[in-house]
Amino acid sequence: MSNPGAPQHTRAALSRRGFLGAGGALALGALIAACGGDGGDKSSSGGGSWSFTDDRGEKIRLDARPGRVVAYVAAAAALYDFGVDEQLVGVFGPTKLKDGSPDPQAGDLPVDRLEIIGNAFGEFNIEKYAALRPELLVSNMFVDDELFYVPPESKDKIYGLAPSVAISAGSVPLPKPIERTAELAAALGADVKSDKVTADRRRFEKAxxxxxxxxxxxxxxxxxxxxxxxxxxxxxxxxxxxxxxxxxxxxxxxxxxxxxxxxxxxxxxxxxxxxxxxxxxxxxxxxxxxxxxxxxxxxxxxxxxxxxxxxxxxxxxxxxxxxxxxxxxxxxxxxxxxxxxxxxx
Structure with a gap:
């Protein structure tokens, strides 16, 4: 997305920018309860299986928790803030600036150890993506049923390589996508009740x-x-x-x-x-x-x-x-x- 108020969803118009919103403070305890504990979200099952219901209403079911995650850069950075680390193997979207330094949207991601399969809108190297042996694809969703920065013309081939999770990022107040990202992070095994996350939440609420x-x-x-x-x-x-x-x-x-x-x-x-x-x-x-x-x-x-x-x-x-x-x-x-x-x- 390259322009402002809207993300890159409305094709030509949106190919110039994108925006987001905000919301209210969240109760982390309730959030964790909704995650279903160690293995997924409120709809996850026990045993060794893993499931998560995303904001399209789609329930992703896997035999085990995914260990190789490729994500839109801002979604990856948010997951990293919540404690998801080694599972992240690749990113797409604005990751590095022309001088090679991290794009602001990359946050604190260790970008040099991640495979970048596309650094701009319209870029998504399917061969690199397949070579990563992805077990889960994650992106934000500004327009219903469209994963941000996933090229529409290639989506069927991309979705055929791994299941995908969409986090709604349009028409909802800011705390909602934060909450949903935390739920996904918890489902991926992150400790979203850690001292760091708790301090970050308090800072957010104070702000x-x-x-x-x-x-x-x-x-x-x-x-x-x-x-x-x-x-x-x-x-x-x-x-x-x-x-x-x-x-x-x-x-x-x-x-x-x-x-x-x-x-x-x-x-x-x-x-x-x-x-x-x-x-x-x-x-x-x-x-x-x-x-x-x-x-x-x-x-x-x-x-x-x-x-x-x-x-x-x-x-x-x-x-x-x-x-x-x-x-x-x-x-x-x-x-x-x-x-x-x-x-x-």
């Missing part, structure tokens, strides 16, 4: 309360989530992107675009119309495929936006990794930005 308090104090301050490309300025919907859904639940006044794309993630605006929505604070897509403020000097309408004039533009990661460790810093940074922002219009 959410900071956002709630800042939103109350700055009531009436308008926030626009957006992404920039050479030809278009994308205004993102707080009803589709998981983090935006959550920020809205926490009381943040987020601009709601009027004419959304087919999937409902964002509105395409020409640069001439970039000022259609007035905002005091702009969250700007910070992913490597999106243009950054330093790239927008030749866009007169950008420089005239009230938030830009006021210096109130902050980085936004529309594709957070769905773990407490991945999302707590995002909420902390947003809370600080909101706390310091002033009316700009």
């Amino acid at each position: 959410a309360e900071r956002v709630r308090a800042a939103a109350e104090e700055k009531r009436g301050l308008k926030v626009l989530a957006a992404s920039a490309s050479p030809d278009l300025f994308y205004a993102s919907s707080p009803d589709k992107n998981t983090d935006l859904i959550y920020l809205k639940e926490l009381g943040v006044d987020i601009v709601v675009p009027e004419k959304l794309d087919q999937a409902g993630y964002f509105e395409n605006l020409s640069w001439e119309n970039a000022g259609k929505y007035k905002a005091d604070l702009i969250l700007l897509d910070s992913r490597t495929q999106a243009l950054q403020p330093k790239d927008l000097g030749d866009k007169p309408t950008w420089k005239e936006l009230p938030a830009v004039k006021a210096g109130q533009v902050v980085p936004w990661q529309p594709e957070p990794r769905f773990s407490y460790a991945g999302c707590a810093p995002i909420l902390e940074e947003f809370a600080a930005a909101l706390q310091s922002a002033k009316k700009a219009g």
Whole structure:
């Protein structure tokens, strides 16, 4: 996905970006109970078998817990945060930058030991994937029945090599995909009640309360989530992107675009119309495929936006990794930005 408010699902339109949302705090104890303990989720069976029901409603059944997992990079990074490690053998999606350093979406993944079977949208080397002898494929799902970064034209061949798990990442508040990722991690044998995960969860919950308090104090301050490309300025919907859904639940006044794309993630605006929505604070897509403020000097309408004039533009990661460790810093940074922002219009 290369553009902002929506992920790469609506084919051409979505091939430029993608967004996510947010949600509420989670009770880890209840989450573990739902995992069914050691071997799967609430629908897993005993003995040596393994099962997990994903967000498509599909129940994956295997003779044993999968030991070779290939995942979309952000999903892999989130699983790693929850303690899944040696089972991860391959990733696809933005993993390394041009200089060879890890892409921000890779989080803390040990990317140098993982096989990268595709580093950009549309890239998925099926031969490399098959050579990994995958036992499970994991990806986020922004559009029903579509695994993110799995090429639609090759999906039948890819799905024929190993069962797949989809984690819903669209139209749900942020805590939901975090919860589901934790359930999958527990099913894969990770200790999601570890001291680290518990501390990460507490940090996430504390950050959410900071956002709630800042939103109350700055009531009436308008926030626009957006992404920039050479030809278009994308205004993102707080009803589709998981983090935006959550920020809205926490009381943040987020601009709601009027004419959304087919999937409902964002509105395409020409640069001439970039000022259609007035905002005091702009969250700007910070992913490597999106243009950054330093790239927008030749866009007169950008420089005239009230938030830009006021210096109130902050980085936004529309594709957070769905773990407490991945999302707590995002909420902390947003809370600080909101706390310091002033009316700009």
